[in-house]
Each structure stands twice: as structure tokens, then as C-alpha cells.
Amino acid sequence: MKYIEILIKLRKIIRSINLESKKIEKELGISIPQLLVLQYLSDQKDYRAFAKDIKEYINLNASTVSGIISRLESKVLVAKSPKPNDKRATYILLTAKGADLLYKYPPTLQEKLSQRLKKLSPNQIEELDRNIDLLTIIMDVKDIDAAPLLTIKDLTELTVKVRTDHPQ
Numbered sequence: 001m002k003y004i005e006i007l008i009k010l011r012k013i014i015r016s017i018n019l020e021s022k023k024i025e026k027e028l029g030i031s032i033p034q035l036l037v038l039q040y041l042s043d044q045k046d047y048r049a050f051a052k053d054i055k056e057y058i059n060l061n062a063s064t065v066s067g068i069i070s071r072l073e074s075k076v077l078v079a080k081s082p083k084p085n086d087k088r089a090t091y092i093l094l095t096a097k098g099a100d101l102l103y104k105y106p107p108t109l110q111e112k113l114s115q116r117l118k119k120l121s122p123n124q125i126e127e128l129d130r131n132i133d134l135l136t137i138i139m140d141v142k143d144i145d146a147a148p149l150l151t152i153k154d155l156t157e158l159t160v161k162v163r164t165d166h167p168q
Contacts, residue, residue, distance in 0.1 A: 020109040028105055030075070033058055033068050038077060038102050041094035048081070048091040077101060 021032050028035065040057045041047050055065045069092055072078040077098035083089035117125065136142045 016109060024105070024108065028101060030072070030077070030101070031068075032108075033060065033064075034072055034077075035105075035108065037065075037068055037072060037092075038094060038098050041078065041092065042099060042102055047094040047099070050089065051092055054092060072098070 024035055025031055030038075036058050037054055040054060041049060044053075051062070051065055051069060054069070055062055058065065058068075060068075069078060069080075073080065075097075076095055079093045079095050081091045081093050083091055117128075120128070
């Protein structure tokens with residue numbers, strides 16, 4: 001296989017993720033990270049979780065998660081509720097409006113990929129994982145934040161880093 005073919009396949013993956021993100025924002029009025037928070041809450045007992053649990057699930061820093069929750073709260077898709085017997089702790093709850101939005105949206109690229117990955121054998125999963133690890137090492141992106149959404153800012157920072165590390 002030629003190297004350019006690998007790069008083209010990577011560009012297709014990145015493009016499909018960007019198109020999915022734009023589609024969700026246009027159709028649902030929320031971002032991919034916001035959608036992930038709603039999905040996470042919908043899978044939790046009593047449709048609630050603490051912000052720290054959400055932070056761990058979507059792998060973003062606390063201030064970013066706080067902003068996501070605030071935006072969802074302003075759209076009445078989630079609500080905050082103090083934990084009984086401990087007013088210092090606050091639950092983030094999925095509202096009926098948030099649940100309704102989840103019910104109406106079509107399966108996301110991430111959900112489709114998850115379902116297809118589940119159909120692979122354990123050996124295929126291990127091989128895919130090793131190859132993706134190798135790719136992250138080759139691209140020197142192993143330590144980059146694993147946010148669920150790649151932004152233009154992220155791409156710019158990555159390009160600058162690659163150009164600095166590997167001058168022409």
C-alpha cells in the first residue's frame with residue numbers, strides 16, 4: 001500500500017467525523033460533547049450522575065464539562081439537583097426534554113461504529129487496537145487530549161506541532 005492511500009483514508013475518517021458533527025449541531029442544536037452527556041445520563045440509574053462522572057466518561061477537563069452542562073441546562077435538556085443529605089454534591093439530571101431529543105435523533109457515527117466493533121472477534125479487536133496505537137505513535141499524537149470532537153483549533157495545533165517536530 002502506498003503511504004498516500006493511508007493519508008487519504010485518514011482524511012476520510014476525519015471528514016466523516018466533521019460532517020457528523022455539523023449534521024448533529026444543525027439538526028439537534030447541540031454539539032457532539034453535549035450529545036454524549038445526554039447519552040451518558042440516559043444510561044445511568046435514575047438518569048442522573050455527578051459532574052465528575054460525566055467528566056471521566058467524556059474525557060474532558062472540569063471547566064469544559066461545566067460549560068457543557070451549563071449550556072444543556074440553559075436549553076432545559078438537563079437540570080441540577082442537590083444530593084439528598086449532602087447539599088455540597090449536585091446531581092446532573094436528564095430532563096424529559098433531553099430524553100425526548102435523544103429519542104428523536106438518528107444513530108450517530110459513534111454508535112454505529114460501536115455496534116460494528118462489537119461484531120468483531122477478540123483477535124480482530126486486539127489487532128485493530130495495536131494498529132491504532134502504532135498510528136498514534138507514528139503521528140506523535142499519543143499525548144493529545146482525547147476530546148470527543150476535533151476542532152479547527154486542534155488541527156492547527158497538531159499541524160504546528162508536526163511542522164516544528166519535523167522541519168522540511
